[in-house]
Amino acid sequence: MNGVAKKEIYREALQELDAVLAGIDDPITAMATCAAVLHRKLPYASWTGFYRVVAPGQLRIGPYQGPLGCLEISFDRGVCGAAARQRATQLVADVEAFPGHIACDSAARSEIVIPIYHPRGELVAVLDLDSHQPAAFDEMDREGLELVAERLRASLGGDSRAFYIP
């Protein structure tokens, strides 16, 4: 997909999320809505969803779209764990070349994972997207998804039981 098309996808996704999440402060509602909007808008995503921080160093699956995902991931495993541990976006063009990648879906070839923060600043989740195409995600996805994460942040403060917050 070319850059112009991706830019337009993210522009529309952000517009839709802004409209539908206005005034929402329930984190499950916000994450489920976000996963649905992104998964529908991004034709190259085979899996779109969240892993929540539920204990120190521990992620558990949250709202998602796509085939069955692993239920629990510790911070020391996989691409999701690396994003949570380093608090940094992981852009992986070839999952087979990523040490410790967790193959929930054997057809997955590339992946991007973005850290998600509570309004107060704590890391509370990661947003994970997989693709069956190699190198499906690029800097435009990073930019678009980091903007989505920033917008989502305002809607995550309402029910602290969704996350472990130190």
Ligand code: SME
């Ligand atoms: N591949 C991820 C695991 C999550 S699933 O892809 C849904 C990882 O290595 O962290």
